[in-house]
Amino acid sequence: MHSPQLRDMVIDARDVTLTLGSGDAATQILRGIDLAVPRGQSVALLGPSGSGKSSLMAILSGLERATGGSVAVAGLDFGALDEDSLARARRGRIGIVLQAFHLLPTMTARENVAVPMELAGVADAFERADAELAAVGLGHRIGHYPSQLSGGEQQRVAIARALGPRPDLVFADEPTGNLDTATGAAIMDLLFERQAAAGATLVIITHDPALAVRCDRVVTLGDGLIVEDRAA
Numbered sequence: 001m002h003s004p005q006l007r008d009m010v011i012d013a014r015d016v017t018l019t020l021g022s023g024d025a026a027t028q029i030l031r032g033i034d035l036a037v038p039r040g041q042s043v044a045l046l047g048p049s050g051s052g053k054s055s056l057m058a059i060l061s062g063l064e065r066a067t068g069g070s071v072a073v074a075g076l077d078f079g080a081l082d083e084d085s086l087a088r089a090r091r092g093r094i095g096i097v098l099q100a101f102h103l104l105p106t107m108t109a110r111e112n113v114a115v116p117m118e119l120a121g122v123a124d125a126f127e128r129a130d131a132e133l134a135a136v137g138l139g140h141r142i143g144h145y146p147s148q149l150s151g152g153e154q155q156r157v158a159i160a161r162a163l164g165p166r167p168d169l170v171f172a173d174e175p176t177g178n179l180d181t182a183t184g185a186a187i188m189d190l191l192f193e194r195q196a197a198a199g200a201t202l203v204i205i206t207h208d209p210a211l212a213v214r215c216d217r218v219v220t221l222g223d224g225l226i227v228e229d230r231a232a
């Protein structure tokens, strides 16, 4: 098998650095990250607390700018886009699932999934939201508000919201961190299942080695650098 060409990479990050503050107070958070991830791959991002996992995710998802290096994600050259273009371009291409589900409390499950798609210009946003919620096992809860849902159900809504726009890439930051073991395992099954159905690339930040080995590849950060990169 030949190795995938770089143009097939959903993530192509080269020599990415992140320095916060300046002068004597400058802190180097990321110190030269090279990471290429092909379409459809699942990657676990491991590393001790403070090693830079969340910072790298923020840069690769376009929420934060790198100080140096180049970042191309889902065919977008982040360095060439201004803030507005980047925010627009990210919509629909990059999905994010966080530990604290971040659903809007005043919206139903259906609205939480559909409204971001509407904002991204998806014509059949509500129909797609219904289908996506059914796919995560919540077809009977579409009219419920987050406060009426369990933690596991809220994370299912968050997964439906992330996958609804059919993104190229999904980031998940400790997606099971707020859930008990059994619920967390069911959520991970679901996330992998939806990723496979969508043909999306998945990057999961986790402290859990058992979860990491379920991914195709395990990338370990240490002190702002990749210290290990191997097949799971």
Ligand SMILES: Nc1ncnc2c1ncn2[C@@H]1O[C@H](COP(=O)(O)OP(=O)(O)OP(=O)(O)O)[C@@H](O)[C@H]1O
Pocket (backbone or CB within 6 Å): 020, 027, 029, 047, 048, 049, 050, 051, 052, 053, 054, 055, 056
């Ligand atoms: N806004 C900020 N200002 C200053 N330092 C920051 C800022 N954000 C992050 N850091 C520092 O950058 C380093 C990397 O943080 P980051 O959150 O990326 O690590 P992490 O590997 O995700 O950690 P954790 O597993 O604890 O979430 C830490 O030392 C953190 O204190």
